[in-house]
Amino acid sequence: MNRxxxxxxxxxxxxxxxxxxxxxxxxxxxxIKKVIEKYADREGCLIQVLHEAQQIYGYLPMEVxxxxxxxxxxxxxEVAGVLSFYSFFSVKPRGQHTIRVCLGTACYxxxxxxxxxxxxxxxxxxxxxxxxxxxxxxxIARCIGACGLAPAVMIDDTVYKxxxxxxxDAILSRY
Amino acid sequence: MNIVRSHVLVCGGTGCTSSNSPEIIKQFNKELxxxxxxxEVKVIxxxxxxxxxxxxxxxxxxxxxxYSMVKPEDVEEIVEEHILKGRIxxxxxxxxxxxxxxxxxxxxxTNFYKKQKRIALRNCGVIDPENIDEYIANDGYQxxxxxxxxxxxxxxxDTITASGLRGRGGAGFPTGRKWAFAAKEDNPVKYVCCNADxxxxxxxxxxxLLEGDPHSIIxxxxxxxxxxxxxxxxVYVRAEYPIAVKRLQIAIRQAREYGFLGEDIFGTGFxxxxxxxxxxxxxxxxxxxxxxxSIEGHRGEPRPRPPFPAVKGxxxxxxxxxxxxxxxxxxxxxxNGPEAFASIGTEKSKGTxxxxxxxxxxxxxxxxxxxxxxLREVIEEIGGGVPNGKKFKAAQxxxxxxxxxxxxxxxxxxxxxxxAAVGSIMGSGxxxxxxxxxxxxxxxxxxxxxxxxxxxxKCTPCRIGMRRLLELVDKITSGNGTLEDIELTEQLCYHIxxxxxxxxxxxxxxxxxxxxxxxxxxxxxxxVDKRCPAGVCKNLLRYQILAEKCIGCTSCARVCPVGAIxxxxxKPHTIxxxxxxxxxxxxxxxxxxxxxxx
Numbered sequence: 001m002n003r004x005x006x007x008x009x010x011x012x013x014x015x016x017x018x019x020x021x022x023x024x025x026x027x028x029x030x031x032i033k034k035v036i037e038k039y040a041d042r043e044g045c046l047i048q049v050l051h052e053a054q055q056i057y058g059y060l061p062m063e064v065x066x067x068x069x070x071x072x073x074x075x076x077x078e079v080a081g082v083l084s085f086y087s088f089f090s091v092k093p094r095g096q097h098t099i100r101v102c103l104g105t106a107c108y109x110x111x112x113x114x115x116x117x118x119x120x121x122x123x124x125x126x127x128x129x130x131x132x133x134x135x136x137x138x139x140i141a142r143c144i145g146a147c148g149l150a151p152a153v154m155i156d157d158t159v160y161k162x163x164x165x166x167x168x169d170a171i172l173s174r175y
Numbered sequence: 176m177n178i179v180r181s182h183v184l185v186c187g188g189t190g191c192t193s194s195n196s197p198e199i200i201k202q203f204n205k206e207l208x209x210x211x212x213x214x215e216v217k218v219i220x221x222x223x224x225x226x227x228x229x230x231x232x233x234x235x236x237x238x239x240x241x242y243s244m245v246k247p248e249d250v251e252e253i254v255e256e257h258i259l260k261g262r263i264x265x266x267x268x269x270x271x272x273x274x275x276x277x278x279x280x281x282x283x284x285t286n287f288y289k290k291q292k293r294i295a296l297r298n299c300g301v302i303d304p305e306n307i308d309e310y311i312a313n314d315g316y317q318x319x320x321x322x323x324x325x326x327x328x329x330x331x332x333d334t335i336t337a338s339g340l341r342g343r344g345g346a347g348f349p350t351g352r353k354w355a356f357a358a359k360e361d362n363p364v365k366y367v368c369c370n371a372d373x374x375x376x377x378x379x380x381x382x383x384l385l386e387g388d389p390h391s392i393i394x395x396x397x398x399x400x401x402x403x404x405x406x407x408x409x410v411y412v413r414a415e416y417p418i419a420v421k422r423l424q425i426a427i428r429q430a431r432e433y434g435f436l437g438e439d440i441f442g443t444g445f446x447x448x449x450x451x452x453x454x455x456x457x458x459x460x461x462x463x464x465x466x467x468x469s470i471e472g473h474r475g476e477p478r479p480r481p482p483f484p485a486v487k488g489x490x491x492x493x494x495x496x497x498x499x500x501x502x503x504x505x506x507x508x509x510x511n512g513p514e515a516f517a518s519i520g521t522e523k524s525k526g527t528x529x530x531x532x533x534x535x536x537x538x539x540x541x542x543x544x545x546x547x548x549x550l551r552e553v554i555e556e557i558g559g560g561v562p563n564g565k566k567f568k569a570a571q572x573x574x575x576x577x578x579x580x581x582x583x584x585x586x587x588x589x590x591x592x593x594x595a596a597v598g599s600i601m602g603s604g605x606x607x608x609x610x611x612x613x614x615x616x617x618x619x620x621x622x623x624x625x626x627x628x629x630x631x632x633k634c635t636p637c638r639i640g641m642r643r644l645l646e647l648v649d650k651i652t653s654g655n656g657t658l659e660d661i662e663l664t665e666q667l668c669y670h671i672x673x674x675x676x677x678x679x680x681x682x683x684x685x686x687x688x689x690x691x692x693x694x695x696x697x698x699x700x701x702x703v704d705k706r707c708p709a710g711v712c713k714n715l716l717r718y719q720i721l722a723e724k725c726i727g728c729t730s731c732a733r734v735c736p737v738g739a740i741x742x743x744x745x746k747p748h749t750i751x752x753x754x755x756x757x758x759x760x761x762x763x764x765x766x767x768x769x770x771x772x773x
Contacts, residue, residue, distance in 0.1 A: 043490060044472035051414065051453050078473075085474040085631075086455030088414055104376030105571065105607045106533030108621055142458065142625065144415055145379035147533035147605075148190045148227025148540045157417055159193035 029067060031056045036071045046072065046082055050089055059090045095130040095137035097175055100154040104143025111164075112151035116140060118165035135175070181216045181258055182236040186300060188223030188386055189379075189418055190540075191230035195247065196220075199231055202250035207258075216258055219309075222387015224300035225541040226287055229269065234300075241285070243269040287538050290557050292519065294527050295343075295380075295503035296543045299387030304422050307429040310390040316435050318509035319394050322401055323443045331402040332358060335505065338513035339525030344370055344461075344498030345576065345602045346678070347524070347591040353495055356485035357403040360493035365405035367396050368489060368496040370466060371412035371419070374458040375574030376625065377605030380529040381499035383541050385412065385419035388503065389426035393449060395502035397436065398509065400447040403495055407448055409470050411460070414453045423451055458575075458629035462677045463488075463496045465631065476633045477677035498603070500529055520546030524590035534571075534607040537562045546590040550580060553589065554608060565610035569693070573602025575622045575629075576682030578689025579615065598689040600682070614711035615694040616701055620648045622686035630679065637680030640671040644684065652712040656702040665691055710772045716757045717773060722747040724769035731761035731770060 035052045039045035049068060050060065057064050060083060069076040083089045101119065103112045116127070119138055123131050130137045146152040149161030153168060160171055185191075185200050203218045224232050229243035235253070240263050242253065249267055256262045269285060293299075302309035310316070322331050336351025357365060369392060373381040385392065396408045412420055427449050430436040438446045452470050459465045460475040467489045469475035488494025504526060508516045517525045524546040530553065533539050537559030544553060550570055554560065561567045569579040572589075578599035580587055587593050591601050609618065623645040632638045647664045650656045668684035668691075675681045691698060700706050707715040720731070720740075727745040732738075739755040742748030750761070750770075762770040 044470060046472035047455055047469065048453065048472075051455065082472070082474055085476075086457050088454075088456035105574065105605065105621070106377050106539070108376075109534045109607060109609055109613055109618070141415065142374070142456075142629075143376035143378075144189075145373065145382040146189055146193065146227075147377055147379055147531055147607075148230075149193060150533060150539070152193070159189060161190070161193050 028057055029064075032064065032067065033071065036068065040072075046074065046079065047086070050079075050083060054089060059092060059094050061091060061093075093130070093134075096135050097156050098137045098139060098154075099172075100139045100141040100144070102141045102144045102146065102150070102152045102154065104141075104147060104150075106147035107143075107151040110150040114165055115151060115153065115163055115168055118168065122169065136172070179215055179217045183216060183218045183258075184221045184234045184236065184300065185218065186222075186224050186230060186232040187220035187304075187418075188227070188230075188299075188383055189416075190223065190227035191232060192418065194230040196231035198247045199233065199245055199250060202247045203254065206251050206254040210254065210259060212254075212258065219303045220305070221302060222299040222304050223383040223541055225291075225296070225383075225543075226269075226538060227540040228538055232269075232300075238263065240264075241269045242267040286559070287540075287542075287557055290548065290552060291543050292527050292545050293543050294507050294516075294519075295384065295500050295529055296387070296541065297507065298391060299383060299541075302388070304387050304389055305425050307390060307426065307433060310388070314510055315390055315506075316394055316433075318506035319397050319435060320441055321509060322398050323441050323445055328358060328402045328404065331398060331509075334509065334513050335402075336513075338508045338516040339520075339523075340501065340504055340508060340516065341524065341591065342498060343500035343504075343528065343603070345375075345573065345600065347601060350497060350501055353485060353497070354399060354402050356483070357405075357493045357495045360486060362493050364407075364490075364492045365403055366489045366492055366494040367399045367403065367405045367408040368467070368470065368494055369396055369408065369410040369499060369502060370461065370463070370496055371410055371416075371499045372454045372461045372466060373413060373416075373499075373603065374461045374629075375576075375603045375605050377533055377571070377574055377607045378531045378603045380531055380541055380604050382416050382419050384499050384503050384529075385416070385423050389419075389423045390430065391506055392423075392499055392502045393426055393430050393436065395505035396449060397440070397447045398505055399495060399497070399502070401445055403493070405495075406446045407450070409450050409452050409489070411452045411454060411466055411470055414455055420451065420453065427451065457631070458625075459631040459677070459679050462679055465677065466496065467494065474631075476631050477679070479676060500604070521588065521590045521592075523592055528589065528601065528604060530589070530604045530606040532558050532606050532608070535561050535565065535610040535613070536608040544589065547588040547593075549586050549588050551585045553606065554585070558608070561608060561610050565612065567608065568611050568613060569609045569615065571599075571607040571609065571618065571686075572605065573600040573682075573685070574605045575625050576600060576678070576685055577602045577605075578685050579609075579618070579693060581693040584693075598685075598692050600685070612709055612711070614652075614707050614709035615690045615697050616648065616652050616707075617709075617711045619687045619690045620645070620652055623648055623683075626679065626683040630683075634674075634676035634680060636671045636674040637676070637683065640667060640675075641680070641683055643667060644671065644687065648687065651698060651701050652707070653714040654701070654705050654712070658699070658702055661691070661695075661698050661702060706773070713757050717752055718750050718755055718757065718759070718762065719771055719773065720748050720750055721769045721771060724767050726767060726769075728766075730764050730766075734760045734764045736760065 032053045065079050069079040101115050125138050146159050153160045153163045207213050233242040233245045332354045340350045341347040457475045460469045462477045465475040465477040484494045520526050527543050529543045569581050571579050584597050594601050627641050627645050630637045668688050671684050725747040732740040739751045
């Protein structure tokens with residue numbers, strides 16, 4: 001829940017994960033290179049590049065940040081600064097699937113919090129963490145615009161409506 | 176061109192998609208194929224019809240039969256009975272007036288639609304958003320043609336000014352005036368931006384507009400470009416809206432192919448093109464200066480104004496930024512004239528407003544009403560009231576920048592001035608209904624947690640002040656607050672409002688101030704009686720077993736995770752409050768209503 005606290009701890013996480021993760025296959029970097037070339041002559045493309053790089057690589061560890069900074073001829077501090085500002089970008093490896101429980105107002109008044117509590121317990125993870133088996137990353141979303149279906153849960157790109165603690169277990173068992 | 180005898184419209188908005196509408200479309204095509212009807216009947220995926228709670232929704236024309244909560248296995252029956260034999264499937268019709276009349280007339284006769292006036296949403300649920308021809312057939316790009324061939328930029332701005340259109344993103348600044356400021360600037364490079372970073376929790380009209388009618392936004396932005404002398408536009412849209420992004424990109428590509436974007440539009444020598452920029456999950460980017468920083472690829476931090484964006488905006492060039500819904504009104508105004516628009520609404524708030532109805536209300540979904548419609552009409556008539564026999568307590572408008580309207584003010588007209596007068600704001604149009612089970616202090620805390628998370632940290636009043644404010648309210652909800660804390664809370668709210676840099680901080684204390692204004696007694700109950708009247712705040716809850724109702728079945732004792740319940744079989748049980756963790760499992764389990772919380 002408390003993202004500000006998580007944020008302040010992010011820089012150290014980043015440094016650690018950067019040195020620990022072994023480099024991924026070269027081809028992913030060459031894919032990112034292609035993205036950068038596509039945007040090269042467009043002003044203010046850093047965020048778009050980060051979006052596509054995250055899609056290719058899954059997350060944005062230090063090597064990827066350094067690579068993007070060098071390729072775009074930007075200081076690394078700028079790349080890391082932009083990345084840490086936006087909650088959509090992740091510097092930690094992510095699970096196979098991302099569960100995002102909506103806690104927008106409509107979902108909150110209709111009991112979204114109960115689903116969060118239930119998942120914390122049943123998956124044995126905190127908000128923002130990934131399960132031990134690497135299957136799910138568990139996050140809270142600030143309104144996904146499905147207020148007519150509250151409380152809603154989004155798993156990857158699929159929205160599930162009127163979820164209850166009992167229903168979510170059944171949904172997760174399908175993944 | 177093929178002439179088809181029947182159209183089947185299936186809602187493909189986010190709501191209905193999650194209720195499996197893609198499967199319904201597949202089934203329709205399969206069943207029609209099987210019967211050799213594919214050439215006679217066309218299945219179309221449209222944008223949102225608005226009635227999300229009853230999705231997926233299917234409408235069959237020419238009859239206009241409005242089927243709700245359709246399941247893939249119902250499709251065969253609709254095809255066999257309705258399309259083949261002409262017999263409407265009554266069991267699937269939307270409940271309400273239609274069913275009683277036994278004839279499926281137009282959906283405008285239902286309570287949900289009767290009071291609505293759809294201008295911004297005119298094409299949502301009517302056309303296929305991924306097909307530019309359908310938009311054109313519904314007068315699409317006619318306004319752009321009229322503007323480019325028959326009007327001067329000044330006339331366009333005068334038309335918008337005369338219509339009285341005000342920004343639909345929240346603040347309600349007159350759109351015509353904004354355009355005039357930017358038009359006045361002498362600079363060969365200017366920009367037109369669209370704010371589709373719909374961050375207010377509880378609002379989803381921008382999403383539905385982009386999903387249901389993306390071309391109207393493109394058309395309006397081109398019109399704005401002509402009016403102020405810009406040749407490039409940007410749509411800044413949330414990455415959390417994948418369907419909206421996809422349809423917008425399709426629409427831009429089609430518009431380029433048809434020559435409505437690009438160079439020499441309609442042979443008039445006017446050039447205009449659009450780019451989509453994805454947001455990345457930062458609420459503050461809904462603020463105009465922060466949004467522009469983000470389009471430029473930087474951290475989305477706001478900056479002081481002036482200079483206003485109309486003078487120095489994106490890439491330091493004159494820029495106008497309007498909300499999605501504002502743009503959606505523009506082509507309609509050009510086509511129908513400013514007088515038609517100005518004739519709707521109240522003296523100072525013209526036209527219509529789209530609200531996202533959510534929370535404890537029967538018909539959740541999207542509604543578009545003339546400005547000045549009362550809250551009571553919206554909740555009781557259009558929304559169908561509060562479900563489960565509960566009592567209406569308050570409606571929250573404006574999200575984290577807004578406030579609550581209590582039951583005593585339910586006859587408040589929904590327009591910019593009236594909402595401000597009762598301590599709330601119009602905002603982007605989220606309308607969350609709360610019943611007696613919602614604690615207003617808890618709701619205020621919910622919004623504070625949101626704004627504390629989303630504060631960008633640039634200015635101190637917002638970064639630190641909001642955190643202190645949250646701590647104070649948290650102290651109250653945990654039962655440790657005093658009457659002085661309530662006063663301190665109020666004072667701090669005013670300090671933050673007055674001293675913050677941008678709209679986020681200046682409005683962030685509003686949820687607290689408005690609940691203090693209308694529900695002060697609940698705050699006092701939390702600090703003086705150490706009680707949460709709605710039974711929400713966990714620390715102040717006490718579960719109790721009513722001895723006269725308890726029959727000693729032991730099911731509560733068995734379900735209690737911490738063993739706080741004891742008692743002999745067939746004798747009344749008791750709860751050890753020192754062990755109780757207030758999970759509520761016992762209350763859910765008890766069949767005799769013997770467990771109460773207070």
